[in-house]
Amino acid sequence: xxxxxxxxxxxxxxxxxxxxxxxxxxxxxxxxxxxxxxxxxxxxxxxxxxxxxxxxxxxxxxxxxxxxxxxxxxxxxxxxxxxxxxxxxxxxxxxxxxxxxxxxxxxxxxxxxxxxxxxxxxxxxxxxxxxxxxxxxxxxxxxxxxxxxxxxxxxxxxxxxxxxxxxxxxxxxxxxxxxxxxxxxxxxxxxxxxxxxxxxxxxxxxxxxxxxxxxxxxxxxxxxxxxxxxxxxxxxxxxxxxxxxxxxxxxxxxxxxxxxxxxxxxxxxxxxxxxxxxxxxxxxxxxxxxxxxxxxxxxxxxxxxxxxxxxxx
Amino acid sequence: xxxxxxxxxxxxxxxxxxxxxxxxxxxxxxxxxxxxxxxxxxxxxxxxxxxxxxxxxxxxxxxxxxxxxxxxxxxxxxxxxxxxxxxxxxxxxxxxxxxxxxxxxxxxxxxxxxxxxxxxxxxxxxxxxxxxxxxxxxxxxxxxxxxxxxxxxxxxxxxxxxxxxxxxxxxxxxxxxxxxxxxxxxxxxxxxxxxxxxxxxxxxxxxxxxxxxxxxxxxxxxxxxxxxxxxxxxxxxxxxxxxxxxxxxxxxxxxxxxxxxxxxxxxxxxxxxxxxxxxxxxxxxxxxxxxxxxxxxxxxxxxxxxxxxxxxxxxxxxxxxxxxxxxxxxxxxxxxxxxxxxxxxxxxxxxxxxxxxxxxxxxxxxxxxxxxxxxxxxxxxx
Amino acid sequence: xxxxxxxxxxxxxxxxxxxxxxxxxxxxxxxxxxxxxxxxxxxxxxxxxxxxxxxxxxxxxxxxxxxxxxxxxxxxxxxxxxxxxxxxxxxxxxxxxxxxxxxxxxxxxxxxxxxxxxxxxxxxxxxxxxxxxxxxxxxxxxxxxxxxxxxxxxxxxxxxxxxxxxxxxxxxxxxxxxxxxxxxxxxxxxxxxxxxxxxxxxxxxxxxxxxxxxxxxxxxxxxxxxxxxxxxxxxxxxxxxxx
Numbered sequence: 032x033x034x035x036x037x038x039x040x041x042x043x044x045x046x047x048x049x050x051x052x053x054x055x056x057x058x059x060x061x062x063x064x065x066x067x068x069x070x071x072x073x074x075x076x077x078x079x080x081x082x083x084x085x086x087x088x089x090x091x092x093x094x095x096x097x098x099x100x101x102x103x104x105x106x107x108x109x110x111x112x113x114x115x116x117x118x119x120x121x122x123x124x125x126x127x128x129x130x131x132x133x134x135x136x137x138x139x140x141x142x143x144x145x146x147x148x149x150x151x152x153x154x155x156x157x158x159x160x161x162x163x164x165x166x167x168x169x170x171x172x173x174x175x176x177x178x179x180x181x182x183x184x185x186x187x188x189x190x191x192x193x194x195x196x197x198x199x200x201x202x203x204x205x206x207x208x209x210x211x212x213x214x215x216x217x218x219x220x221x222x223x224x225x226x227x228x229x230x231x232x233x234x235x236x237x238x239x240x241x242x243x244x245x246x247x248x249x250x251x252x253x254x255x256x257x258x259x260x261x262x263x264x265x266x267x268x269x270x271x272x273x274x275x276x277x278x279x280x281x282x283x284x285x286x287x288x289x290x291x292x293x294x295x296x297x298x299x300x301x302x303x304x305x306x307x308x309x310x311x312x313x314x315x316x317x318x319x320x321x322x323x324x325x326x327x328x329x330x331x332x333x334x335x336x337x338x339x340x341x342x343x344x
Numbered sequence: 345x346x347x348x349x350x351x352x353x354x355x356x357x358x359x360x361x362x363x364x365x366x367x368x369x370x371x372x373x374x375x376x377x378x379x380x381x382x383x384x385x386x387x388x389x390x391x392x393x394x395x396x397x398x399x400x401x402x403x404x405x406x407x408x409x410x411x412x413x414x415x416x417x418x419x420x421x422x423x424x425x426x427x428x429x430x431x432x433x434x435x436x437x438x439x440x441x442x443x444x445x446x447x448x449x450x451x452x453x454x455x456x457x458x459x460x461x462x463x464x465x466x467x468x469x470x471x472x473x474x475x476x477x478x479x480x481x482x483x484x485x486x487x488x489x490x491x492x493x494x495x496x497x498x499x500x501x502x503x504x505x506x507x508x509x510x511x512x513x514x515x516x517x518x519x520x521x522x523x524x525x526x527x528x529x530x531x532x533x534x535x536x537x538x539x540x541x542x543x544x545x546x547x548x549x550x551x552x553x554x555x556x557x558x559x560x561x562x563x564x565x566x567x568x569x570x571x572x573x574x575x576x577x578x579x580x581x582x583x584x585x586x587x588x589x590x591x592x593x594x595x596x597x598x599x600x601x602x603x604x605x606x607x608x609x610x611x612x613x614x615x616x617x618x619x620x621x622x623x624x625x626x627x628x629x630x631x632x633x634x635x636x637x638x639x640x641x642x643x644x645x646x647x648x649x650x651x652x653x654x655x656x657x658x659x660x661x662x663x664x665x666x667x668x669x670x671x672x673x674x675x676x677x678x679x680x681x682x683x684x685x686x687x688x689x690x691x692x693x694x695x696x697x698x699x700x701x702x703x704x705x706x707x708x709x710x711x712x713x714x715x716x717x718x719x720x721x722x723x724x725x726x
Numbered sequence: 727x728x729x730x731x732x733x734x735x736x737x738x739x740x741x742x743x744x745x746x747x748x749x750x751x752x753x754x755x756x757x758x759x760x761x762x763x764x765x766x767x768x769x770x771x772x773x774x775x776x777x778x779x780x781x782x783x784x785x786x787x788x789x790x791x792x793x794x795x796x797x798x799x800x801x802x803x804x805x806x807x808x809x810x811x812x813x814x815x816x817x818x819x820x821x822x823x824x825x826x827x828x829x830x831x832x833x834x835x836x837x838x839x840x841x842x843x844x845x846x847x848x849x850x851x852x853x854x855x856x857x858x859x860x861x862x863x864x865x866x867x868x869x870x871x872x873x874x875x876x877x878x879x880x881x882x883x884x885x886x887x888x889x890x891x892x893x894x895x896x897x898x899x900x901x902x903x904x905x906x907x908x909x910x911x912x913x914x915x916x917x918x919x920x921x922x923x924x925x926x927x928x929x930x931x932x933x934x935x936x937x938x939x940x941x942x943x944x945x946x947x948x949x950x951x952x953x954x955x956x957x958x959x960x961x962x963x964x965x966x967x968x969x
Contacts (some may be wrong), residue, residue: 087656096556126812128880128920132731135919138689167580169478171938173648177693180753180762182656184812185916186880213461236786237760240692240753241737279642280693284737285755287693291626293644294489298633311641311699324428337764340388514930 033158049296064099064203065253066269067260067304068179073264073324076117079233080336085226088123088235092140092227094199094219097266114268115153115204117219118196121227123235126187139184139237143172144192145224152198152216163214167221174225174245174280177289180238189237208309213294215249215267218278221292222247225280234331241282243289244329245324249276250300256283256297261313264323274299277314281322291315305343360620362687369621375609387705387712389513389613392543394723396551402576404552406632412615415530418548420577425463425522426513440626442660459510461492463520468527468541482601484527487542490594490642491525491549509597512577523577536647538627542600547723549597552577565644598631598642598657599716600697604649605703606695610705610716612712622649624694627674630713639713641703649690657687687705730769734761735786741782747772751785786811811838813880813913813922818931821882821924823907829886831903831925833911834879876878886913891927902952902964908935910966932966938957 074093079252083089096104096116102154103113126139133140145167147156156164174303175191199216222245249265252258252274267273275295279288285297306313360368361524371379378386402419409415466479466488491512513521526546527541553574555567568574581594590680604614604622610620619625627648641698706713734740738761740752748754749770753762761767761784770781813819813835821833889897903909910931913923926932929949938944938954938961946965947953953960 069702119878120774127878135920136652136653161486162481165478165481169482169648170645172478173646176652177646177691180691181652182689182761186919209514213489233764236763236765238751238753239736240755240760240762242735243693265848282693282737284739285692286645289693290700291644291646291699294642295641296493296640297516299640311644311703315696315699330735333602333764334733336735337735 032212034157037158039157041179041278046321053075053167054329056229064097064269066266067098068163069175070260070262071108071320073321074224074266076226076325076328077231078332080332081231081339082120083122086122086124086231086235088231089237090110090227090230090336091122091232092119092121092223092230093117094223097269099269100203114200117196117199117223118208119223119227120194120196121231122192123189123228124192125189125235125260126184126237127190129188131187133188133299135186137185138181139179140171140188141176141179141181142188142190143168143175143228144190145171145195145246147195147198151195151246153200165218167224170221171224171228174221174243174290175228175232177280177287178241179232183238189232189235191220191229194222195224199266200268202272205232213273215265215273215276218249218276218292218294219265219267221245222278222325223241225290226329230329230332230336234336241284242326242329242333243282244322244325245280245326246277246318246320247276248317248321250274250295250297250310250314261300261302261317263317264324275310275314276342277311277316277318279318279322281319281326283323288319295308356389360617360654362655364404365621365651365654366657366687368617369606370685372611372618372621373609375608378606378609378611380611382615386609386611387715389716391507393542394543394547395491396547396723403554404458404548404550404553406547406551408540410540412534413531414534414537414540416537416544417528417530418528418541418544420552421524421526422521422577423524424521427518427520434676447623451710459492459508459513459520461488461510463510463513464488464492464525466491466527468529470529470537471532483538483541486538486627486643486645487545487628488525490600490631491545493642496606503521509577514561515557518562519565526551534630536602536619536625538600538602539613542629543720544597545548547561547598548722550576550578550593570585591599593721595719596632596720598629599713599714599720600627600629601713602627602647603706603708605698605702610702620650620654622651622688623690624698624702625649626699627714630706630717631718632714638709639707639711639717641707643704646694651690654687654689656689659686730767730782733764733765735764735766736760736762740767745779746924747779747781749781751784751786751938752782774945784935792912811955813882813914813916815836815913816912819882819911819913819924821904821909821911823909824881824901826903828899830898833884834907835910835922836883838900880911880922881920881926881943882911882915884909884926888914888925888927890924904931904936904961904963905965906937907933910934926964926966930967932941932964934966936961936963 032051053109074097077093077095078090080090081086082091094117097114100112100114100116129140144160145164146160147164149156149158171193199213199219201216225245232239233242246263247265248261248263250259251262251265251270253271265273265276273295275293275297277291277293280290281288293311294315297314300310301315302308302310302313308316368381375581388434392408394408396406397404398407399419403422404420405418407415407417446629457508466484467475469475469486473480492508500638513523517519525545527545529537531543553570555569556573556575557565557640558568559565578593578595578597602613603626604611604619607620616621627644627645627647630639631642705711730804731738735943740746740759740761743754743757743759743951747758748759751761751763754760754761759782762927763784763786765784767781768785772780812916814936818839819835820839821835823831823833825832830891851858856967884903886897887894889902911926912928913922914925915923919936933952934945936952938959940954941955942954942956943954944952944954944961947960950962950963951960952965
């Protein structure tokens with residue numbers, strides 16, 4: 032699926048050179064940022080609806096950068112910022128008539144597009160959606176379809192488009208990929224997408240069972256000797272190695288999960304002795320707790336959008 | 345367009361009437377002993393025929409056919425590729441080895457060249473779908489994720505598999521294998537094709553051989569051209585009692601199982617009709633843990649149940665033809681209460697307790713996961 | 727009753743199904759009424775002879791004054807942003823004629839009038855066309871109408887036999903509608919995959935805005951004739967309630 036319609040820049044290697052002396056210096060080592068939050072403490076995020084007037088619903092979500100990132104941006108010691116913070120814009124178009132080729136549907140048909148801006152990640156993304164983006168789109172669709180009351184909207188379609196302006200890192204950028212490496216940042220991106228899309232759908236006044244929000248939990252090990260421990264809302268750049276992580280889309284009013292994506296080996300989790308749960312159960316519960324936290328902000332954002340539309344009248 | 349929309353849900357929207365769906369749901373959700381349309385028990389799989397090493401031009405291949413006529417062929421090909429050391433992989437770790445090393449970096453040593461997930465490429469071809477449609481992409485990512493994610497933990501006898509499949513692909517610091525796994529479904533899928541594709545990929549990987557390396561260390565690699573001495577990608581243990589015995593594998597590729605929940609019941613390997621009424625659909629990837637007999641969970645993904653897209657049934661009380669009241673127009677009414685025996689499309693998600701029960705049925709000792717792995721061990725891979 | 731929130735957000739529990747019926751914008755889960763959209767909560771007291779429970783609904787209309795059903799007069803109607811109303815059976819729509827054929831006319835739906843405007847219509851026609859104009863114009867707040875492209879609007883058909891209630895056999899479509907006319911119609915069916923079906927077989931339904939061939943706005947003369955005020959030429963239409 033090479034993009035032949037445009038003249039693309041090189042897929043990688045557009046970053047500034049990194050000099051070895053910089054890495055050998057003390058700063059190169061101490062630059063690795065460690066999590067300063069409590070294991071159950073979530074990052075703050077900003078969520079606002081109705082940013083795009085031409086769409087029937089829209090929202091914008093931005094995670095607060097970790098303390099180290101904020102410091103590094105204001106006072107750069109290195110050319111590489113230590114981590115990135117998620118920024119997502121979501122638009123909802125519709126309900127609108129289905130294209131003629133689509134057969135009659137008694138339900139609302141959902142189409143989700145997740146697209147990274149070319150500059151969103153450290154490695155440049157092309158303009159054609161790649162497999163990760165399509166994969167995220169399917170995850171998101173599963174999460175949202177469970178929440179939407181589709182039979183209220185026969186014969187119509189809803190297009191949900193998410194643009195990732197800045198993605199999360201998969202690891203600390205100074206680290207080499209290692210054997211535990213996987214695209215952990217994608218889980219955070221998905222959780223953010225779910226929360227943002229939920230706000231945009233509420234903004235578009237589409238019937239939903241509940242405001243569905245996304246949450247991430249992970250089992251991380253900061254050094255090889257100790258067993259991995261559970262942290263909520265993990266920032267992959269803050270940890271040496273992630274064993275296993277999980278994202279859920281969760282509806283608090285019904286205590287139901289509409290989307291679950293767990294990956295990695297969760298069997299060696301360090302849980303308290305009294306805790307009878309297995310690793311994956313603890314992970315799912317942790318992700319649900321993170322989603323509950325995100326839901327409070329989501330609720331406020333939706334209330335705010337209703338209050339704003341009152342003010343317009 | 346229509347294909348693409350449907351593709352994202354688990355297989356196609358079923359062509360069953362609301363009455364049929366309701367009947368099916370009721371019989372599958374019977375407490376304790378569900379009645380499946382084909383008479384299987386909840387944990388029973390469909391019968392299948394399998395063979396391996398069918399394609400001489402590949403490094404490994406397998407074919408699995410179900411009794412309903414759906415077949416999948418998997419070919420695995422490997423090629424040698426130069427490892428691109430981008431600036432970001434030339435990190436403080438390798439630099440630290442030149443200078444006065446940090447202790448932590450030193451003890452990991454030069455052997456810790458780790459593989460990258462991108463070295464395994466998976467493409468799935470399903471008739472009726474474009475290769476960039478949601479279904480093949482989703483399935484491919486799902487299986488690749490568990491393949492490259494399975495890291496064998498602390499086993500002494502399988503040094504080759506130390507870093508999992510990714511680690512196995514490393515030849516030396518500058519060279520590595522690239523693995524192409526091409527999955528071909530021979531007919532339009534009659535059910536969600538995940539179990540078929542996963543089992544076929546599993547067998548193909550077991551039969552995959554890589555030529556024996558003759559070079560050592562950091563030289564440019566060259567290989568023994570005698571195919572007979574080629575080594576298996578997934579090493580076999582040598583302690584066979586007799587040559588007729590099936591070889592044993594210390595490490596096996598993961599298997600992805602499709603599990604649905606209907607009411608209180610957990611049902612495995614659903615066919616198309618069964619998945620159409622499922623409350624929840626999960627794809628659970630497992631492998632046998634090398635250091636213990638337990639099953640190890642590698643990944644879980646929820647799949648959009650197609651029951652959300654079905655047409656609702658109309659209870660007699662609202663049916664004009666049955667002298668009931670006028671049907672409430674769908675956009676306006678606030679949603680009626682459930683009427684027994686009348687199909688309503690599933691909506692909402694799934695309770696955590698249900699998910700836990702589904703995973704437990706797979707992972708527990710003597711559970712379905714173990715059964716499947718044992719069944720696959722029974723398949724003799726040439 | 728007093729415990730009802732003034733503003734609901736999706737997933738918020740509003741009350742038990744024992745005390746309320748679930749109206750639009752709500753759904754029922756485990757014997758409780760939950761909100762399914764964000765907006766003001768409205769309680770419609772049911773007519774005492776039919777129902778014993780009031781109906782709860784969450785309004786799509788962000789109107790600060792909660793319209794009480796007894797005082798639903800034309801004066802409470804005011805321009806307000808409306809959201810995403812789908813055509814349903816019996817809803818009154820305003821549509822523009824896009825194509826006239828021998829057996830049917832194709833229209834694209836511009837506005838679905840909500841209940842507060844369509845209900846008084848049945849009583850006395852209290853709403854004038856001016857207010858429909860207002861509705862048409864304010865619905866620009868409805869983002870779908872920002873787009874001029876017809877494939878973003880719901881398409882509908884007026885079949886020859888649905889044009890008027892009398893003399894159905896003598897209907898000539900060309901004498902009923904012209905391309906560009908604005909028609910008030912009532913939805914009779916959700917139709918097939920691409921078209922809704924609309925009828926104008928009522929006195930208050932039919933063409934209510936049209937331009938003559940000279941391009942001037944015409945005024946209705948009889949139930950089947952409209953006249954250009956400048957050239958004085960009459961053209962035939964199926965006119966919506968001329969008097």
